[in-house]
Amino acid sequence: MSILKTALKTIFQRSFKEPIKIIFWDGDSIQFNGEEPKYVVTFNKSISEELLSEDPTLALAEAYMDGDIDIQGDIKDLIISLYSTKDSFIKVKSGILAGLVSKRNNKKDSIENAQYHYDIGNDFYSLWLDESMMYSCAYFKSDEDNLKVAQENKIDYILKKLWIKPGQKLLDIGCGWGELIIKAAKSYGAKSYGITLSEEQYKTINKKIKKENLENQVFVKLMDYRDLKNETFDRVLSIGMLEHVGEGNLPDYFKKVYELLVDGGISLVHSITMPNDGANNIFLNKYIFPGGYVPGVKQIITEIAERGFNLLDVESLRRHYGKTLEMWYENFKSNLYTIRQTKDERFIRMWTLFLQGCAGSFYSGNIDLHQVLFSKGINDNIPWTREYIYN
Template sequence: MFLLSQILKRLVRQGQLTVHDADGKEHFYKGSKPGPKLKIRIHSKKAARKIAIYPKLFLGEAYMEGDLTLEEGSIYDLLDLFTRNIGWGSRNLLVNFGDFAYRFYWFFNQFNPKSRSLKNVAHHYDLSDEFYGLFLDENRQYSCAYFKSPDDSLEQAQLQKMAHIAAKLALKPGQKVLDIGCGWGGMARFLAENADVAVTGVTLSKNQLAYAQEKAKQTGLAAKVDYRLTDYRDVADKFNRIVSVGMFEHVGVPYYGEYFRKVKSILTDDGVALIHTIGTADRPSPTNAWIQKYIFPGGYIPPLSQVMPAIEKAGLYVTDIEILRLHYAETLRAWRTRFHEKIDTVREIYDDRFCRMWDFYLSASEVSFRNSGLVVFQIQLAKRLDDLPLTRDYITEIEEKELGAARVAAE
């Protein structure tokens, strides 16, 4: 406990934390600024040592395994306290002790050939369909929503996200659209229904594919939406528009050049692409070790400084960039609230350990968007400079039209 205590003494500058160790001793840490007030218990000396050595991995593991429990407050509160005190952009060696060894492992894990991509996707997305249905919106949008108001429901915010993206694509009736990483197919169905376009959606998840195909039949869109179990690298057709929402995080840094070259090669000469991806305002750094191991193997969140060179080398024009700041934090809060409302059902599907793992994941993700510099990039690309309007007014105009059509269809 000695090493962990020294770290916490330096770390807690706002809020206060009481720790009961495995010997029953109480350790109290109080910052000079107000903040969350929490009490935790660490049930073994081994867990305390591991957390001190590498908290980015072992804090989450300790919570999952029940070696760390909250006596006052929640795991969200604890992670909020830690991330508030660390702050984004921090390179505190005590907090990041263990990163040096992890960087070597992470470097090699970024190589993401097709076989590994398939395995990585299955790890996260081929969980029970019933499970995802418990906390996602009715269209199963598993990505950042677009909150025009803090009072927006999750369903409304996700509908606004799809309309916002559709507007940036500047779609025309009869065009062919590719959705890279189409998930459960909600975006493809939205575009096909509201913009009169033919959409091909590609995914590496068998569960998502089956759901998307069945949903297209149920909604009468099977003739306009074609879902395929295909790696984006194997797509050979040409498309007027390409959209990718929440997939770029799984590409891997060594494959950025290949990704954007592929986008360019399958876009028609008048084509437009919209890439929606989590990004960071911080400098490049390895994926969080716990997230890498338990949630998104092979995943990575880049700064713009890593993405832009690959786009430039591919020969694509960046025609618009929008940074969505707290939208994902609000999305994750909505998911976390719904998850807790249905946690008894989750426990029936899986077990207590799984519940703690997902509680940690949703909580850690939300506080990262609130306190640690995570954002969402929407990057619009084109092959030519003159294929989009000169001002951004068209985005709002089309967006309102798309939302109006979607509301009428829902009624």
């Protein structure tokens, strides 16, 4: 057996407890953990020994993207299985990640990183997001909720947590396609402000504002949140934005939020988190979210405490994000014919791996999603219990 085949055998044998079959490029095969395989991994050609030794996760991910590997079986479940095994290759620290990721995203990096991902095109995202174009974890009140309902639930849930009142100024940092700031204005009477680095999102939001006749109540700017000066808000939030800040910029983010809030003002962070220390992911950083960094939940709490905020509420929505990603992937699959009109097979495999891999990562508990609520100074105007969030 060749050195490469021996290395692959060792990697897969250590990484799986469930039945799996490996078929090599020369027709040889090997099977572990039972007679009926749950997964079959077929190598259509050999892969780089050097990259495999430096970073097995990236080597195998790229091989899948390039069609050098085919997988029979549910990729989401495969990822769950990998994270459940102590010696899995997916837990090996990347040997090349440090050279790929900057700990501090400067303003130029932030613009390029945001546009790389979010300006792929509204036509692409509209095929698998719901009608609101909410590209973050939804909130399911029951198994029967569809994606549209769950995303509407999420917006209301966040606005209720913020205890937003008519006439108050609300700022959404990284406002996506603007659904929350429009809802805050229409249903809660807020004066809503949003900022984004994505030109596609900026154009779409302005169209929505005009369509809803909200030009005097909803405002959006194409800018970096760090450039916002000489203005304060009653409420400041970010949804799925903190992951793009970068490890070294976390203190700066919370410092800026403190500066932007009025005394007694309330802020909410809705962010993917790690259960312990923060981390980067080699595949996501290289292909999906350049400059991304998933903070540890304890990092967020520490930053809030050290900045002088008062912590009000912390909630995990891990299962909700797993379900959201499953629904996105089902929409993605059902629109593959249309996607193939403009995207090649490598792109489709990359996004398949992203959507299913992330779903598996949430369900396995490797990553989490937390909503963290905090105030600048004491705020005794919010209700005594959490019941106000659910009524």
